[in-house]
Amino acid sequence: MSHPPEDEFRDVIAELRRSAPEPPLVHWGAYRAELREKLERRKAPAWAGWTWRLRPVQLVVAAGFVAVLVYIGLPGYGAMPVDPVLMENAVLASRLDMIDQLDVVQKLDILEDFDVIRRLDTLPARGEG
Amino acid sequence: MVDTIEPSDEDLCRRVAERDEAAFDLLVTRYQERAYRIAWSVVRDREEAKDCSQEAFIRLHESAASFAGQAKFSTWFYRILVNCCLDQTRKRKGWRKLIGWGSGEAERETQSPVERVPAPFVDPTEALVAENRMSQLWEAVETLSPQQRAAVQLQCREELSTKEIAEVLHLSEATVRVHLHRAYSALRRLMGEREAGEKT
Numbered sequence: 001m002s003h004p005p006e007d008e009f010r011d012v013i014a015e016l017r018r019s020a021p022e023p024p025l026v027h028w029g030a031y032r033a034e035l036r037e038k039l040e041r042r043k044a045p046a047w048a049g050w051t052w053r054l055r056p057v058q059l060v061v062a063a064g065f066v067a068v069l070v071y072i073g074l075p076g077y078g079a080m081p082v083d084p085v086l087m088e089n090a091v092l093a094s095r096l097d098m099i100d101q102l103d104v105v106q107k108l109d110i111l112e113d114f115d116v117i118r119r120l121d122t123l124p125a126r127g128e129g
Numbered sequence: 130m131v132d133t134i135e136p137s138d139e140d141l142c143r144r145v146a147e148r149d150e151a152a153f154d155l156l157v158t159r160y161q162e163r164a165y166r167i168a169w170s171v172v173r174d175r176e177e178a179k180d181c182s183q184e185a186f187i188r189l190h191e192s193a194a195s196f197a198g199q200a201k202f203s204t205w206f207y208r209i210l211v212n213c214c215l216d217q218t219r220k221r222k223g224w225r226k227l228i229g230w231g232s233g234e235a236e237r238e239t240q241s242p243v244e245r246v247p248a249p250f251v252d253p254t255e256a257l258v259a260e261n262r263m264s265q266l267w268e269a270v271e272t273l274s275p276q277q278r279a280a281v282q283l284q285c286r287e288e289l290s291t292k293e294i295a296e297v298l299h300l301s302e303a304t305v306r307v308h309l310h311r312a313y314s315a316l317r318r319l320m321g322e323r324e325a326g327e328k329t
Contacts, residue, residue, distance in 0.1 A: 004291055005306055006284060009313035015320060016285040021267055023169035023178060028161055035157065035183045042187055 138202035145193035153193075157186055160203075163287065164210055170282040171214035171275050172221075181217050185210040200296060207287070207297040211279050218275045269319050270312070276300075277308045284309065 006013060092099060111117055136144075136152075138159065144152035164185055169178035188209050196205055270281055276298060283289040283297060291309070295302040 005309035005313055006291070008310070009317065012313045012316045012320065013285055015266060016270070016281065016316070019266055020286055023166055024175045026165060026175075026179065028158075031161060031165075031179065031183070032154070032157060034179075035186055038183055039187055039190060042191075 138206075139196075139198055142189075142193050142196045142202050142205075143198070145190060146196070153186075153190055156189070160186075160206065164206075166286065167207065167210055167279070167282060168214050170286070171211070171279050172217055173271070177217055177221075181213045182210065184213045188213070201293070204289075204293050204296050207283065207289070207293075208299070211297055214279070215275055265319060265323060266316060269316055273312055277312050280305055280308050281312050 136155075138156065141152040141156045141159075145156065161182070164182035165178055168181040168185075169175070172178050172181060185206065189206060192209075196202065270278055273281065280294050280298060283294045284291075289297070291302055291305050294300075294309075295305045298305065300308075
């Protein structure tokens with residue numbers, strides 16, 4: 001390997017040069033246009049890529065907002081009555097089993113009117129000590 | 130009559146670094162064919178060769194400022210180009226491994242006929258012999274590693290010196306000599322066998 005390959009293998013190199021296959025033809029105008037397009041795309045500002053990458057975040061935010069709206073719009077939400085009587089009705093409506101014991105519930109209301117019951121916490125316990 | 134002096138590649142590259150788009154266009158026009166041909170010799174696919182050579186031009190546009198001017202522009206640019214091509218072949222190899230494709234034979238079969246048909250010759254007998262010779266010799270080149278193939282291509286077609294090839298391929302000059310020596314020895318052997326076959 002004393003000579004450089006280009007001197008030692010002149011015949012091979014000449015044969016290779018002579019028989020070298022040509023690559024498929026290319027339309028150079030289209031090639032340059034494509035290159036220019038790729039270059040412009042690469043030069044686009046960084047935030048252009050960010051907006052694309054932020055799309056999932058935007059989607060999640062939008063989905064959350066819709067979920068809140070749906071929750072608020074659900075039947076019952078915001079329709080809660082302010083009036084205590086109506087509120088009681090609403091509670092009763094949600095717990096229909098209480099209607100079966102309605103007479104007991106009504107008696108509880110009456111019992112509240114008794115003085116003894118009202119002062120139950122302050123009365124001394126009978127038979128203490 | 131006005132004398133117009135063509136700017137050198139190195140001057141154009143410096144102007145590209147200063148965002149002179151006209152200089153970039155001129156460099157592309159000067160190098161597009163060579164870049165595409167070298168890329169094709171490594172990747173052996175029209176679209177990939179186009180992509181690789183265009184990617185090399187884009188990298189040139191982005192990093193023109195890093196061209197120190199110590200080497201020739203062509204050497205610096207070919208290094209970018211060959212790197213793009215070798216990256217591409219590595220990627221393709223990775224995909225092939227992943228998908229489980231076979232050797233290059235299948236790919237050669239799927240290439241468009243235009244890619245396989247050699248330039249036409251006048252004499253059909255001569256054409257047949259020449260085609261045979263060409264296919265045999267260049268098929269042998271095909272069996273080399275992409276790096277060796279690039280070295281052969283850069284020496285035979287682009288007429289780069291061993292030193293320049295070493296710079297392009299990021300190898301020592303001695304390694305390039307070894308690569309080329311082995312490649313040419315194998316090709317010479319093949320040529321000898323072929324000549325012996327033609328005589329009998």
